[in-house]
Amino acid sequence: MKNILLFGAGKSATSLIDYLLTNAPRQKWHITVSDHDLMLIKSKIGKSYYATPAAIDIKDNAARQQLIQDTDLVISLLPPNLHIIVAKDCLQFKKNLLTASYIDPEVRKLQDDIKKAGVLFMYEMGLDPGIDHMSAMKLIHSIEKKGGQIFSFKSYCGGLISPDSNDNPWQYKVSWNARNIVMAGSSGATYKEKGKVKELSYEHLFDHSKIIQVPGLGKLAFYPNRDSLGYMEAYNLQDLATFMRATLRFPDFCEGWNAVVQLGLTEDTHKIQTDQLTYNKWATQHVTPEKQSGPEEMMAQYLGVSTKSKVIRQLKYLGLLSTDVINLGEQTNAGILQFLVENKLKMEPADKDMIVMMHEIEFERRNMATRMHSYMITQGEDNVRTAMAKTVGLPLGIMAKLILQDKVTLTGLHIPVMPEIYNPVLKELEEYDIRFEESFE
Known part of the structure; x- marks a missing residue:
């Protein structure tokens, strides 16, 4: 029985978990899914005999390292800034690592050590990149x-x-x-x-x-x-x-997003207190009106558009002109904007x-x-089995299968640009209707 450890059970993990569990009986795999949210894990793995939930704080060194020591292959779908702590453990315990995220400068520093350890760290193995x-x-x-x-x-x-x-x-x-x-x-x-x-x-x-x-x-x-x-x-x-x-x-x-950037609402450095701050006051914080006017006129004037323009309709839809109090404690502009995006533009x-x-x-x-x-x-099929989850998760699952079947001899830090990786992965992706059409001029 080969053991696979997956860190992260969020939006992009659904199709990967489905793929791993579907293949588990035939491939003789057992999958451990780790996330801080136990209910989220259980919603993804159901009552499968081939999966175990592991609800841990990823920064709990002892718990994390125990999971990594006990597995044959690690897949990380954590936020990009957390990959490095998993990568260092995988290097220490000589475990292969797969992730859909970009190669970052921190893991690049480990390149020689990864090669010496004789393990494979395949980054950028999802959609874009992947x-x-x-x-x-x-x-x-x-x-x-x-x-x-x-x-x-x-x-x-x-x-x-x-x-x-x-x-x-x-x-x-x-x-x-x-x-x-x-x-x-x-x-x-x-x-x-x-x-x-x-x-x-x-x-x-x-x-x-x-x-x-x-x-x-x-x-x-x-x-x-x-x-x-x-x-x-x-x-x-x-x-x-x-x-x-x-x-x-x-x-x-x-x-519309250009307008949001021009309003300075994606800044992610300085925190502001939002408990008494309304959305329209927050959204116009950098706008100095030429004359006495309301938030809508101020914003339109600042952006050089009409109050009846499509951009103003977009900003209204996102909630930037609302008189509601934000009430999110201390947040950066980007944090407030993320809250709005998650709620107003949800599937x-x-x-x-x-x-x-x-x-x-x-x-x-x-x-x-x-x-x-x-x-x-x-x-995609619906708001859970999305095209995004499919195209991020399936390449990781297929790559995991190739490694655990000993069909990959590659070691070191890589992205999937070599024929021995892209040929079998792209071929199997076609079984899931992920295929390319070509035309010439």
């Missing part, structure tokens, strides 16, 4: 194998609401960690276009939204994502004139989300310039 790396590398390697010379690479991905459930002015609902939504883009973005390195600050990220056409969906907006340049070496495309990774949203979202039980991913690669072969589009659209 499926994007695997599908992109399969295309890149295929083009190169046929003698093609790539000169432009653009990759787009977004967790969106399905058109059937798209019923609010934001054209958006929360299908993953709301904190990540609030903080998305806060570090700005760096990418390369036509030979020039472009940098966008957070304040200008959303007002530079551009449009792409996605087959079957029409127009979607995109904004560059983090530091694209860091992946040029990983993809072995260091000499490209254009290289960009970007996030997809429906156009209205970007317009209802029957709502369906949607994952859209598209790669656009321009290359030359036999003196013929070609543009390739490869795209994937995956729909």
Whole structure:
């Protein structure tokens, strides 16, 4: 019997847990699911003979380390800042580690030690990052194998609401960690276009939204994502004139979120007392009116829009013009905004989300310039078995199976860009209707 330990039972864990439990009898696995919320764990594992709940405080060293010592493989779906404490334990006890999160500077420092320990730490093994790396590398390697010379690479991905459930002015609902939504883009973005390195600050990220056409969906907006340049070496495309990774949203979202950023409501450093503070006072804290006016007029004036504009409707919908008292104790602006996003943009039980991913690669072969589009659209079932949970969780589950079947000999700190990983994972994902369509121009 092989033991798998999963840290984190939140939104993205549902499909992973389902996959592990479905495979457990045949693969002879036992799964321990650890989270601080026992009821949440039990809601995910049911009464399965093959699963054990472990409700612990992740910062309880003794409890955490005991769980890690007793397992064969660790999967972490914790908030990104907590991965490092799990990673250090996995290194100490020589356990393989899988996570969907980005490789961070702290774990990068352990790179040599991970290799020496002979264990595999596979990061970025979820959706974005994850499926994007695997599908992109399969295309890149295929083009190169046929003698093609790539000169432009653009990759787009977004967790969106399905058109059937798209019923609010934001054209958006929360299908993953709301904190990540609030903080998305806060570090700005760096990418390369036509030979020039472009940098966008957070304040200008959303007002530079551009449009792409996605087959079957029409127009979607995109904004560059983090530091694209860091992946040029990983993809072995260091000499490209254009290289960009970007996030997809429906156009209205970007317009509204740009207003939220301009109002300073995503700041996450200074705490303010909210017990007597109304939402409209909070939302206009940085706005100095040109003349005596109410919050709605002040906000419209500050943003340079009409009081009847779509942006003002969005801000109203989110609750920024409400006279209700916030009453959340001491909070940062981002903390208050997260509370609103979680409550105002939540998915209802029957709502369906949607994952859209598209790669656009321009290359030359036999003196013929070609543009390739490869795209994937995956729909969720409801507000629990979401497309987000599916696309984050299933790659982790498939990777866990490959490791426990001894089909992976790789060691060290990696992201999934190698054929021995992406080929079997992408092949099995197709069984779950996660597949790519291709077109050429």
